[in-house]
Amino acid sequence: MIQFENVSKIYPNGYKGLDDVSLKIEQGEFVAIIGLSGAGKSTLIRSINRMIDINEGTLTVDGTDVLTLSGKALRSFRRNIGMIFQSFNLVSRTTVIKNVLQARVPDLPFWRVFLGMYPREDKILALEALDKVGILEKAYSRVDQLSGGQQQRVALARTLAQKPNIILADEPVAALDPVTAKQVMDDFKKINKETNISILLNIHHVDLALEYADRVIGIKGGKIVYDGLASEVDKKTLEYIYDKPAEEVSAEVSTSEDKNL
DSSP: OEEEEEEEEEOTTSOEEEEEEEEEEOTTOEEEEEOSTTSSHHHHHHHHTTSSOOSEEEEEETTEEGGGOOHHHHHHHHHTEEEEOSSOOOOTTSBHHHHHHGGGGGGSOHHHHHHTOOOHHHHHHHHHHHHHTTOGGGTTSBGGGSOHHHHHHHHHHHHHHTOOSEEEEESTTTTSOHHHHHHHHHHHHHHHHHHOOEEEEEOSOHHHHHHHOSEEEEEETTEEEEEEEGGGOOHHHHHHHHTSOHHHHHHHHHHHHHHHO
């Protein structure tokens, strides 16, 4: 469970990334966070694993106050939280499976990492993760031979090999064309349903948020202005979150998708 209680984040320039945010996310939920650029979406996501420290309030994950963690305890905590970015952060000149196995490095002795001698069980785990995202046949291909969508799937498989309880995704499909974006979102949905991993993602594409997420959180000026079922998001709600007619929100999404083609 993730719980924000009156959480605020004020950056050094005075900008409020989060403004008195209170919300609870249960294990196994699939949550999409929507809002304008600069509304606080990334700040919300990144505060969960302490990539960003909050200034006020309390943030707990599975009963642990994350602000109390440091050093080894913080590193151990982060092992349970997978993070996926818009950029894939892969080593492009090596194989897919070696990239996925990077998720196991923190749990291995130095000599194994230095020699590249991963235990058999870790190799099986990596192959199973690739199978879950539908690219098992690419395990021994070089990453730079893959498409953008396939590379994002490798990043997702690497996160699965970490064996997290939570996956945070910061605009994971923003750089992908519409067809590939849906394929990656299909993977997120499948993983959520089959493994009960909580998935929280920031997403610019409102149509994908409403299609795939069970719950939608709308952020505006650092404040939560909508928190409810994706099926209940209507035109009026979108207009309030984005401060523009719903038709313009849809048009903005379409324009963004066209640029990615």
